[in-house]
Amino acid sequence: MPAFACAFAGVQSRMDSQIDWHAARAALEWQMEMGVTETISDIPINRFEQMQPPPKAGVGPGVAAPAVPVQPAPATDPVAEAEVAAEACSDLAALKAALAAYPHCELRKGARNLVFSDGVPGARVMIVGEAPGRDEDRIGKPFVGRAGQLLDKMLAAIDLGRDPDGRNAVYITNVLPWRPPQNRDPKPDEIAMMLPFLKRHIALTKPDVLVVMGNVSCQALLGKRGITRLRGQWAEVDGLPAIPMFHPAYLLRNPAAKREAWADLLDLQARLTKKD
Ligand code: URA
Numbered sequence: 001m002p003a004f005a006c007a008f009a010g011v012q013s014r015m016d017s018q019i020d021w022h023a024a025r026a027a028l029e030w031q032m033e034m035g036v037t038e039t040i041s042d043i044p045i046n047r048f049e050q051m052q053p054p055p056k057a058g059v060g061p062g063v064a065a066p067a068v069p070v071q072p073a074p075a076t077d078p079v080a081e082a083e084v085a086a087e088a089c090s091d092l093a094a095l096k097a098a099l100a101a102y103p104h105c106e107l108r109k110g111a112r113n114l115v116f117s118d119g120v121p122g123a124r125v126m127i128v129g130e131a132p133g134r135d136e137d138r139i140g141k142p143f144v145g146r147a148g149q150l151l152d153k154m155l156a157a158i159d160l161g162r163d164p165d166g167r168n169a170v171y172i173t174n175v176l177p178w179r180p181p182q183n184r185d186p187k188p189d190e191i192a193m194m195l196p197f198l199k200r201h202i203a204l205t206k207p208d209v210l211v212v213m214g215n216v217s218c219q220a221l222l223g224k225r226g227i228t229r230l231r232g233q234w235a236e237v238d239g240l241p242a243i244p245m246f247h248p249a250y251l252l253r254n255p256a257a258k259r260e261a262w263a264d265l266l267d268l269q270a271r272l273t274k275k276d
Contacts, residue, residue, distance in 0.1 A: 126202060128202075130247065246260065
């Protein structure tokens, strides 16, 4: 069925370039409704591109085609664009909208949801995790899976939580707002283009203290990795005190490290009490 193959190739080539998870799913459902039962090739063929354009008047064998000046595509700098977009945001709603409109991070195409934040904006403690996992991607909130449940227990142990009950609330976000495929580690260019949004997020919520959870967050905010060495060592991020801590997902895999995590939580609590 050539006409169908043509349409299919068009959908496929669009899928390779632009469309997101929701559109890809709709395209797949449409193909199934149309009766597609098998794929005939791994590589899409765009029959529209293969069609020869009709010869132009005055152009044919033996007649030189007029030279058409080719305009080079303007170079895009995803980090510079992110900086401009983030800087223009004067509140969190604008920042979320700017992230949703930002086109250069490939992760958005495979994600179901943009995972922006949870907890209480303006809380004294802001927690920065790494990236959404499967549960976060499905629900659209950070730290709602197993690691999130452990995080809630850790916070409750020092009388903190994400419920909007004022004084002891926390605010939670991630370095990346979209889930990386198969939960792979974020790539340096992905971190670099999301960093201006994260920095603006911190500036807009103005916490007293940052908790930097795991290596990816340390890389993004402190410019270094090595959480085993960094944890518990207070640092500074844009003038704010920041404490690196083991990521709860790491603690699930390495329960023996909960001892150090507990020490860091007590240190955080002491810092908050001191500033009361
Ligand atoms: N791990 C993170 O770093 N963030 C989440 O939101 C969930 C798991």
